[in-house]
Amino acid sequence: MSEYVVVQRGYRVTGRVQGVFFRAWTRDTALRLGLGGTVRNLPDGSVMVHLVGPVSSVERMEASLWKGPPASRVEGVDGVDSHDPMRADSFEILY
Numbered sequence: 001m002s003e004y005v006v007v008q009r010g011y012r013v014t015g016r017v018q019g020v021f022f023r024a025w026t027r028d029t030a031l032r033l034g035l036g037g038t039v040r041n042l043p044d045g046s047v048m049v050h051l052v053g054p055v056s057s058v059e060r061m062e063a064s065l066w067k068g069p070p071a072s073r074v075e076g077v078d079g080v081d082s083h084d085p086m087r088a089d090s091f092e093i094l095y
Contacts, residue, residue: 005054006052006053006054006055007052007054008082009058009062010051010080011049011051011080012048013046013048013049013065014077015068015074016071016072016073017074018046018047020069021069021071022039022068022069023039024093025072026065027039027092029061029064030051030091033060033061035051035052035057036088036090037049037050037091038091038092038094040094050082052086052088
């Protein structure tokens with residue numbers, strides 16, 4: 001795929017990912033990579049991330065999700081359906 005192809009992907013991140021600034025780190029990292037999307041905490045303690053942007057940037061972000069911010073401990077990054085329309089020019093933390 002060309003780096004100019006825009007894709008939309010979703011990820012459910014598990015482990016110690018709430019209460020460790022994971023959402024703010026995700027937003028900052030995504031914006032630095034030129035991605036749009038959303039991030040939110042789920043009731044089960046995981047975090048849901050939806051990304052939209054160039055395939056190469058989405059792939060870099062997926063790799064970054066495995067690392068997370070310093071206080072986190074990521075145990076899983078699982079792909080999920082992401083069909084809701086999203087803006088590629090903004091990234092929101094949902095509450």
